Amino acid sequence: MILIKDLKKKFGKNEVLKGIDLEIGEGRIIAVLGPNGSGKTTLIKSILGMVIPDQGSIEMDGKPVKRNWNYRNNIDYLPQMANFPGNLKVSELIGMITDLRSKPADTEKLIQKFHLQPFLNKKLGNLSGGTKQKVNLVLTFMFDSPLIILDEPTTGLDPIAHLILKELIAEERKKGKTILITSHIMSFVEEIAEEIVFLLEGKIYFQGSISQLNEETHEKDFEHAIAKILTSGYA
Numbered sequence: 001m002i003l004i005k006d007l008k009k010k011f012g013k014n015e016v017l018k019g020i021d022l023e024i025g026e027g028r029i030i031a032v033l034g035p036n037g038s039g040k041t042t043l044i045k046s047i048l049g050m051v052i053p054d055q056g057s058i059e060m061d062g063k064p065v066k067r068n069w070n071y072r073n074n075i076d077y078l079p080q081m082a083n084f085p086g087n088l089k090v091s092e093l094i095g096m097i098t099d100l101r102s103k104p105a106d107t108e109k110l111i112q113k114f115h116l117q118p119f120l121n122k123k124l125g126n127l128s129g130g131t132k133q134k135v136n137l138v139l140t141f142m143f144d145s146p147l148i149i150l151d152e153p154t155t156g157l158d159p160i161a162h163l164i165l166k167e168l169i170a171e172e173r174k175k176g177k178t179i180l181i182t183s184h185i186m187s188f189v190e191e192i193a194e195e196i197v198f199l200l201e202g203k204i205y206f207q208g209s210i211s212q213l214n215e216e217t218h219e220k221d222f223e224h225a226i227a228k229i230l231t232s233g234y235a
């Protein structure tokens with residue numbers, strides 16, 4: 001379980017997180033939503049220890065994460081922009097990451113799932129954006145950690161890969177994992193998320209289920225509910 005209290009972060013004068021209080025329960029799929037620049041990635045990176053907050057605390061399973069970085073071994077993270085070395089082959093990168101994590105990795109099944117066999121001997125710099133994202137997904141899902149954080153996982157994926165990703169997330173959820181996702185694709189969020197956290201102007205504007213959000217905004221569907229928050233938020 002992740003417990004976040006009064007989390008604040010600014011970059012220069014830009015106050016991105018202005019006091020976030022959030023509890024993330026185990027074994028759920030939670031989507032972090034919000035307009036561009038609302039701080040979704042900053043929040044995720046704070047949980048991962050890649051951004052150091054100015055104020056507030058983050059606890060993982062009852063222990064503060066600050067100066068206690070071992071907890072990161074239990075997180076699999078898909079970054080929004082994977083910056084792969086272009087001259088490495090796909091198989092070399094997979095091998096390298098497996099060695100670095102020194103955890104058992106189940107790559108075969110994932111390579112098959114995403115139909116990546118023909119690309120294993122290709123250099124990363126020569127792959128299309130969607131194929132790179134599939135490699136990124138293999139690297140994320142291969143370690144079987146209890147917490148999976150996915151920053152914009154659908155970027156560049158074709159409809160087949162999109163379906164495979166949804167199946168994969170559902171399988172991991174069944175194993176009791178916690179999955180934290182950011183996405184701007186509302187249909188994807190609606191299909192998979194059990195809970196949403198909506199960030200607006202540095203604060204949590206809404207946390208709850210999609211049906212609760214529809215009710216509170218008096219809208220009949222999720223897309224309209226989100227549009228209503230965004231237009232009233234910007235009014």
Ligand SMILES: Nc1ncnc2c1ncn2[C@@H]1O[C@H](COP(=O)(O)OP(=O)(O)OP(=O)(O)O)[C@@H](O)[C@H]1O
Binds near residue numbers: 043
């Ligand atoms: N390292 C950094 N240095 C300076 N400003 C930063 C840094 N990282 C993020 N920001 C700023 O913080 C704000 C929030 O960025 P963040 O990437 O967290 O937003 P986001 O909600 O994930 O956006 P998007 O939907 O576009 O991915 C933006 O204004 C961004 O420019």
